[in-house]
Amino acid sequence: MHAEILSVGTELLLGEITDTNAQYISARLKDIGVDVFRRVTVGDNPARLEAAFREAIGRADIIIATGGLGPTEDDLTAQCLAASLGRKLVFNEAAWALIEERLRKRGRAGSEADKKQAYIIEGGLFFPNREGTAPGQAVLFDGKLAAILPGPPREMRPMFDTQVLPLICKTYEGLQPILSVNLKLVGIPEAKVNEVLKDLMESANPSCAPYVGVGEVRIRIAAKGSSTREAQLMLSKVEEEVRRRLGGYIYGQDEETLEEAVAVLLRKRGMTLAVAESVTGGLVCHRLTGVPGISRHLIAGMVAYSPKIKVSCLGVPSEAALRDQAVNEEVARSMAEGIRRLAGADIGLATTGFAGPEGGTEREPVGTVYVGLSDKRGYLVDRQVYPGSRSSVKEFGAQRALYILWKHLKEWEK
Amino acid sequence: MHAEILSVGTELLLGEITDTNAQYISARLKDIGVDVFRRVTVGDNPARLEAAFREAIGRADIIIATGGLGPTEDDLTAQCLAASLGRKLVFNEAAWALIEERLRKRGRAGSEADKKQAYIIEGGLFFPNREGTAPGQAVLFDGKLAAILPGPPREMRPMFDTQVLPLICKTYEGLQPILSVNLKLVGIPEAKVNEVLKDLMESANPSCAPYVGVGEVRIRIAAKGSSTREAQLMLSKVEEEVRRRLGGYIYGQDEETLEEAVAVLLRKRGMTLAVAESVTGGLVCHRLTGVPGISRHLIAGMVAYSPKIKVSCLGVPSEAALRDQAVNEEVARSMAEGIRRLAGADIGLATTGFAGPEGGTEREPVGTVYVGLSDKRGYLVDRQVYPGSRSSVKEFGAQRALYILWKHLKEWEK
Numbered sequence: 001m002h003a004e005i006l007s008v009g010t011e012l013l014l015g016e017i018t019d020t021n022a023q024y025i026s027a028r029l030k031d032i033g034v035d036v037f038r039r040v041t042v043g044d045n046p047a048r049l050e051a052a053f054r055e056a057i058g059r060a061d062i063i064i065a066t067g068g069l070g071p072t073e074d075d076l077t078a079q080c081l082a083a084s085l086g087r088k089l090v091f092n093e094a095a096w097a098l099i100e101e102r103l104r105k106r107g108r109a110g111s112e113a114d115k116k117q118a119y120i121i122e123g124g125l126f127f128p129n130r131e132g133t134a135p136g137q138a139v140l141f142d143g144k145l146a147a148i149l150p151g152p153p154r155e156m157r158p159m160f161d162t163q164v165l166p167l168i169c170k171t172y173e174g175l176q177p178i179l180s181v182n183l184k185l186v187g188i189p190e191a192k193v194n195e196v197l198k199d200l201m202e203s204a205n206p207s208c209a210p211y212v213g214v215g216e217v218r219i220r221i222a223a224k225g226s227s228t229r230e231a232q233l234m235l236s237k238v239e240e241e242v243r244r245r246l247g248g249y250i251y252g253q254d255e256e257t258l259e260e261a262v263a264v265l266l267r268k269r270g271m272t273l274a275v276a277e278s279v280t281g282g283l284v285c286h287r288l289t290g291v292p293g294i295s296r297h298l299i300a301g302m303v304a305y306s307p308k309i310k311v312s313c314l315g316v317p318s319e320a321a322l323r324d325q326a327v328n329e330e331v332a333r334s335m336a337e338g339i340r341r342l343a344g345a346d347i348g349l350a351t352t353g354f355a356g357p358e359g360g361t362e363r364e365p366v367g368t369v370y371v372g373l374s375d376k377r378g379y380l381v382d383r384q385v386y387p388g389s390r391s392s393v394k395e396f397g398a399q400r401a402l403y404i405l406w407k408h409l410k411e412w413e414k
Numbered sequence: 415m416h417a418e419i420l421s422v423g424t425e426l427l428l429g430e431i432t433d434t435n436a437q438y439i440s441a442r443l444k445d446i447g448v449d450v451f452r453r454v455t456v457g458d459n460p461a462r463l464e465a466a467f468r469e470a471i472g473r474a475d476i477i478i479a480t481g482g483l484g485p486t487e488d489d490l491t492a493q494c495l496a497a498s499l500g501r502k503l504v505f506n507e508a509a510w511a512l513i514e515e516r517l518r519k520r521g522r523a524g525s526e527a528d529k530k531q532a533y534i535i536e537g538g539l540f541f542p543n544r545e546g547t548a549p550g551q552a553v554l555f556d557g558k559l560a561a562i563l564p565g566p567p568r569e570m571r572p573m574f575d576t577q578v579l580p581l582i583c584k585t586y587e588g589l590q591p592i593l594s595v596n597l598k599l600v601g602i603p604e605a606k607v608n609e610v611l612k613d614l615m616e617s618a619n620p621s622c623a624p625y626v627g628v629g630e631v632r633i634r635i636a637a638k639g640s641s642t643r644e645a646q647l648m649l650s651k652v653e654e655e656v657r658r659r660l661g662g663y664i665y666g667q668d669e670e671t672l673e674e675a676v677a678v679l680l681r682k683r684g685m686t687l688a689v690a691e692s693v694t695g696g697l698v699c700h701r702l703t704g705v706p707g708i709s710r711h712l713i714a715g716m717v718a719y720s721p722k723i724k725v726s727c728l729g730v731p732s733e734a735a736l737r738d739q740a741v742n743e744e745v746a747r748s749m750a751e752g753i754r755r756l757a758g759a760d761i762g763l764a765t766t767g768f769a770g771p772e773g774g775t776e777r778e779p780v781g782t783v784y785v786g787l788s789d790k791r792g793y794l795v796d797r798q799v800y801p802g803s804r805s806s807v808k809e810f811g812a813q814r815a816l817y818i819l820w821k822h823l824k825e826w827e828k
Contacts, residue, residue, distance in 0.1 A: 011625055015441025016596070016634055020432045027429025039455070044623070072608045073615050074623050105781075105801060113605050131802045152626075154806050182430070191527050194486045201487050209458070209488055211425055212566075220430055275717070281703025282696035285717040289695025290805055292771055300723045303689070303699040303715030305708075309757065313714070343723065357706055367519075385519060388545045391704055392568050 001172055002037045003029050004060035006052055008067035008077050009151060010043035020153050021066040028165055033175040034062060044074040046083075053084035053146075061144050062168060064160075067151030069134040071113040077148050078137060082121045085141060089119035095126045095135050102133050127163040131155040138167060145171055179231045180222035181239055185249040186258060186403045190217050196245050206234045208242065214392070215399030216258070219246075251406055258402045259287040259294075265409035266297040273405075274343035275301040276314055276335040278326070279353035279369055283398040300343040304335065310352075314338030327352050327364045329381045332372030340374050347408070348374040351401050355393040369397035371404045380408070415586055416451045417443050418474035420466055422481035422491050423565060424457035434567050435480040442579055445594070448476060458488040460497075467498035467560075475558050476582060478574075481565030483548040485527040491562050492551060496535045499555060503533035509540050513547050541577040545569040552581060559585055593645045594636035595653055599663040600672060600817045604631050610659050620648045622656065628806070629813030630672070633660075665820055672816045673701040679823035680711040687819075688757035689715040690728055690749040692740070693767035693783055697812040714757040718749065728752030741766050741778045743795045746786030754788050761822070762788040765815050769807040783811035785818045794822070 005026065007019045019041065026036045037060065042052045049068070056063045068077035082089050096118035100110045117134045120126045124139035132155040138147040147164050149156045169175060185193065190212040194201070197219070200208040206223035221238050225231030243250065251261040266273060275284050275298070285301035288294050304310045307321040310331065315338040320330040331352050340348025349372070356366035371382040382404050386396040419440065421433045433455065440450045451474065456466045463482070470477045482491030496503050510532035514524045531548045534540045538553035546569040552561040561578050563570045599607065604626040608615070611633070614622040620637035635652050639645030657664065665675040680687060689698050689712070699715035702708050718724045721735040724745065729752040734744040745766050754762025763786070770780035785796040796818050800810040 010621075010623065011634065012437065013440065014444050014594070014634075014636070015437040015439070016632075017625065018432065018434045018437050023426065023429040023432050025429070026427065030428050039453075041453070070626070071605055072624060073612070102801065105799060107799070108603070111605050113608060131806070154802055180428070189522070191485055191525050194527060198487070207424075209424065210486060211431065212484070218430075220425065220428075222428070277696075277699075282691075282699030282715055282717070283703075285691075285696030286700045286808075289697075289717065289719065289769075290808070292804060295719045298717075299720050300727070301696055301717030301719070303696070303703065303712075303717075305703065305715070306713050309714045313756070342727070355703075385521070387516065387519060388568055390706060392545070394700075394704070 001034050002060050003034050003062040004056040005039045006065035007041045008065055012041050013043045021156055025064050046076050049080040050084050053081050063146040065148045066156055069150045071116055081148055087122040090122050092118050092120040098128050099133050127159050129155055179235045182254050183219045183250050184252050185217045186251055188249045193217050206238045208238055214395050260291050262406050263291040263294050271346040272297055272299050273347045274299050274339040274345035276339035276350040277303050279355050280351045280394050280398045283394050284401050299345045324361045324364045332370035332381050333379050336372035336374035349405050351397055355390045367393050371401045373404055373408055415448050416474045417448050417476040418470040419453045420479035421455045422479055426455050427457045435570055439478050460490050463494040464498050467495050477560040479562045480570050483564045485530055495562055501536040504536050506532050506534040509549050512542050516547050541573050543569050593649045596668050597633045597664050598666050599631045600665055602663045607631050620652045622652055628809050674705050676816055676820050677705040677708050685760040686711050686713050687761045688713050688753040688759035690753035690764040691717050693769050694765040694808050694812045697808050698815050713759045738775045738778045746784035746795050747793050750786035750788035763819050765811055769804045781807050785815045787818055787822055
């Protein structure tokens with residue numbers, strides 16, 4: 001059972017936008033035991049696109065194409081797949097009704113251009129698009145399956161997971177799964193993980209490999225067995241061993257984020273939080289507010305960029321606010337205490353530092369990030385110096401702040 | 415002059431992480447007239463990786479590989495390229511000195527594993543890594559050029575732009591550029607852009623195509639001529655025409671962001687800003703604080719998630735804070751006025767709404783985003799309802815808030 005993935009769009013070929021779809025689809029297909037033998041990227045050119053479909057159909061059992069389903073002139077994917085199969089496109093009332101409903105929700109009426117998206121390949125079926133207008137399509141022929149999906153990942157992903165993947169599994173029997181898990185660690189460098197897992201990393205199946213992220217390390221464990229049960233057993237054995245060796249650093253797995261792990265602990269402890277950000281400029285709050293239900297715990301956040309605001313709103317001592325342009329331990333501490341008092345929260349979290357490119361002092365160079373944490377029992381302050389651009393200092397700093405908070409909540413006992 | 419791009423890493427093949435490097439490199443090579451004929455993704459397997467290098471060397475003039483240069487067991491890219499060329503790896507003192515310096519800055523001493531990154535291909539040269547530890551490498555042979563670069567984009571990109579690209583241009587003569595520009599528009603739907611530019615979109619060279627983004631539309635114009643000058647003339651002609659038709663919606667081009675456009679206008683108007691966010695949860699501030707020098711204009715931001723804080727800190731009338739769970743026009747307006755007064759800023763910007771998945775009322779469903787703007791002359795409130803997940807509502811909402819602010823600043827006259 002082989003699949004081929006087509007990414008459609010001149011903007012991809014020219015590197016105008018990033019293709020995350022091919023990777024996403026590979027991962028999902030891999031999990032059900034379908035190998036992706038080839039990935040092809042083609043532009044918005046009817047001849048080349050139709051040819052790419054013909055070749056793919058010649059080579060693969062399953063063809064998944066993304067992109068080129070929109071209302072504009074250069075969206076040609078449905079036409080080209082239809083042509084490569086010698087089929088027509090037929091206007092589909094049901095598909096059009098869903099598109100019109102979606103447009104109404106956005107306060108727009110359907111135009112002629114929009115109508116184009118309701119033409120479905122003869123004998124094929126369509127997938128409603130819960131996140132956008134253009135429906136996906138699939139057609140079965142000669143024991144093969146071709147699906148075309150919208151390009152925007154937030155539209156493509158749920159459509160692929162909830163509609164295309166089940167269709168594939170229903171169509172083909174005995175797809176043997178690879179099972180895998182990603183353990184996510186904070187507070188330990190990759191080199192250390194590498195040392196601790198050296199022996200496990202030498203095995204090919206089950207495999208075990210660390211990947212470094214921004215302020216965290218991911219350990220991927222994968223197992224392929226003759227049966228799902230066997231694969232599961234192989235996987236569990238290694239996972240347990242990794243957890244035994246490094247459990248204290250693991251905040252979650254797979255899609256779980258550090259901010260979700262923090263939210264879980266806030267819920268468990270029944271605690272409230274307030275955040276005052278300088279160097280991270282709102283990124284800590286942005287990440288936390290990405291978690292549904294966080295509003296019950298995150299009372300308030302403040303981006304206190306100017307020393308004036310640090311003093312007037314958060315009660316930072318003015319002499320501390322002047323020292324090293326407000327990048328020092330006392331400011332981090334008093335910002336955390338100040339926002340905690342202001343919001344009446346159990347925990348105050350604060351960041352101050354220099355993201356660059358300008359700024360910095362002899363004592364506190366660009367890249368310096370102080371994290372302050374305050375609760376009723378006292379405070380702690382953490383200092384790091386990060387390399388890289390303004391945005392990477394912000395990212396590393398926000399990750400560090402969430403790590404400090406996570407560690408504090410994890411180890412906190414009544 | 416053909417290039418082949420190798421993306422190295424089992425995590426890529428399995429879709430564990432997204433490969434943005436191949437697209438980035440394609441775009442840069444395209445701009446200097448080097449066509450990328452193939453992209454290959456291979457795993458961390460020495461035999462398959464060495465084979466991929468041999469094939470690439472057989473096919474292409476320029477081979478660019480990314481990933482697999484780190485300190486861990488499964489980082490094999492340098493070894494495999496060396497083997498495919500029948501060359502040794504030689505320990506390089508200068509490279510090691512830079513790696514140690516980088517590690518010192520992070521407060522770490524160099525381990526044996528780190529040392530691995532200082533082995534350079536015999537007769538090759540290395541590229542210092544300003545954003546991380548692993549240096550890149552390049553080797554010239556039989557009129558061909560092979561370069562291997564670190565996988566993390568924030569390390570690979572500056573290395574490619576400042577070190578690899580100049581080396582390629584120095585090595586090969588007469589590389590003919592394609593010239594292109596991306597114009598970025600807000601406040602106009604893609605279908606409308608499509609209508610207005612229909613005639614221009616029919617031309618193949620110069621080409622003109624709109625791409626839809628989150629709350630914005632990008633128009634890519636590209637021209638290939640027999641000379642740079644000719645290409646530039648072809649490009650300018652179309653660009654001028656597009657600007658003539660849609661100039662009012664264009665906030666910037668290429669890498670310019672909407673928040674940068676806002677910062678430019680704040681500077682031009684000599685105005686200060688304060689932001690109060692509910693539904694966008696810090697994303698507006700996060701985007702604004704990504705702009706160097708914004709601290710001179712952005713006085714303060716607040717994430718006022720709970721109605722209590724909206725009332726106590728921002729002076730939102732409590733009856734308004736209760737109506738539709740604080741999602742209404744009056745709250746948006748009074749939040750904007752409140753943060754403006756609190757910070758003593760010229761402009762107050764505010765967001766309130768329902769990001770979901772829970773929440774929403776009959777009048778104000780999930781996806782509703784109010785944007786409020788206040789200045790000394792008065793206020794305005796904008797209401798939109800967006801589809802999609804919590805994160806996409808936050809993204810659309812933040813984009814809308816920045817658009818409202820940009821439009822206000824653009825049209826503002828003393």
